[in-house]
Amino acid sequence: MNGRGSLMARGVELSFPVRGGGTLPVLGGIDLAVPGGGIVALIGPNGCGKSTLLRVAAGLLTPSAGVMALDGAPIPGPDPRIGLVFQEPRLLPWRSAAANITYPLELAGWSAERQRERLEQLTELVDIDRSVVVNRPAELSGGTRQRVALARALALEPEVLLLDEPFSALDALSRERFDLELLHLWERAATTILLVTHSIAEAIFVADRIVVMSARPGRIVADIAVPLSRPRSIADLDEGVVSRTAREVRRHLGEAGDPSDEASLAAAS
C-alpha cells in the first residue's frame, strides 16, 4: 500500500544555535521513508532529535541540508495534509475541549455549522464522552486531554499523522487500550502514521516497521520490519516473534547508547 501521504526524508540535517555561539547538531543526516497509509514507529534515546524530526516533517523547521518531502514534493511550511500531536497535549486552557478540537477548523474559516458536524464525527472517532466536551482542559483527565489533542490533529482530515509520544503520560493499561484504538482509528481514517515512542512494546504492536535513531546527532541506525499480520490484538504481544523483534530493537538501541532509556526498555520487555 503506497497510497497518498507518503513521507520521505533524505539526508535531513538540522542544527540549533547555542546560546553564547556555536551550533548544536541535532539531526545528522536522516534518511527515512514512510509509505502512504503505513505506520512507522520511531524509537531512540532521550534528546536524540525525534521531536525535532517531527517538527521538520510538520513544516515547522527547515532542515539545514537535505529534504523532507510529502508525496514527492518538499514541505515548505505547515501543511493541512499533515496533522501533528505534540509531546504534551498543548491545549488552549481558556477554551472548552470542543472549542479546542474545532480550533483548526475555525482558523481555516469553516462555518459554525460545519464545525459542529465535524466535531460530532471527531468526538466519535476518538471516543470522547459528549458530556465532557464543554469542560476546560484543566477539568479533563490526562487521557481525555490526549484524545482532544488527537481529535484536533485529525480535524482537517490529514493524510499524515505525526504522533510525538502521544500516550507516554498514560498508565500501562490505558496505553494498551489507546494503542488498540489508534489502530482502529488508522483503519477508518486511512492516514499515514509516524509515531515517536519510548516503548518497544507499543512500537511492535502498532507499527509495520520500527526505525531506531542514534544519540545526537540523530541518525537512523536500524530499520526493523515487524513480522505481525493485521488486524492485531493485544494477545499478539505474547508471540515469540515479538520478543525476537524486541531483542533486535534493543540491541540497536544499545548501540545507539543511552542509559536513561533503560527503565522504559525494561518496562517494555
Place this chain on the structure above:
Amino acid sequence: MRQSSIVPILAALAGFLLLWQAVVVISGFPPFILPAPIAVLNRFVTAWADGTIGPHLATTLLEVTLGFAVGAGFALIAGYALARSAFVERLLSPYLVAAQATPILALAPLIALWFGPGLVGKVVICALIVFFPVAIATMVGIRSVDARLLELGRSLRATRRQILTTLEIPAALPSILGGIRVGVTLAVVGAIVGEWAGAERGLGVLINLARGSLFDIPLMFATLLLISFVGIALYLAVVLVERRVVGAR
C-alpha cells in the same frame, strides 16, 4: 457578586464609619475640622438634591472615561509593540520610565497652561497616568504567552491576525486586566489633579471651593468620599468584567 463577598465589604464599611464616629467623639474636634459621618451624609444628600454635586460629578466622570480610553488605547498598542519588538523596547523604555518617574502633580500646571482649563487638558493628564501601568501589564502579558501555543498556531497556519485574536490576547488578558485595574483608579487621581491645576468644574474644583470660598468642610468630606466611591465603582466594574472573561477558566 455573590452574597458571601458582599458581607465582608459591608462589614468593613461599617467598621470604618464606627471608627470615624469614635474619633469624632473622643477627640472632640469641631465639625470644621472633622465632621461626624452622619453630618457628612446629610450634607451629601442636600448638596445632591440642590444640584451642587451633579454637574461636577458628570464633568469628572467624562474626563476619567475619555482619559482612560485614550490612555489605555495607546497603552495596549505600545505594550504590544514593546513586547514583540526589541527595537521598540530599546527606543521607548527610557522615555516611558522617565515619564513615569516625573510626578504628574508637577506636570499638571504645564499641561493646564498648554491645553487651557477645558476638557482636553484633563484627558491628557488622565491618559498619561493610565498609560504606564496598562502598557507594562500588556507587555508582560504578551511576553508571557506560551511559545508552545504560538508554535501550535503556526502549525495550523494561523495568520498574524488570528495569532493575535485567538492566542495572544486571550493568553495575555489576565495580565492586561490587572494593569487596567490599576489604571482605572489612577485615572480618577489624574482627573482630580488636572482639575486642581485649573478648571471650572469637576469634583476637584468642588473640593477647592468647599475648602476655600465656601468653607464648607462637611461638603469637602462628602466630595472626598464621592471621589473614592467613583474609584471603587470603576475598580469593581473591571473586576466584574474580569470575572466574566477570565474567571470562567
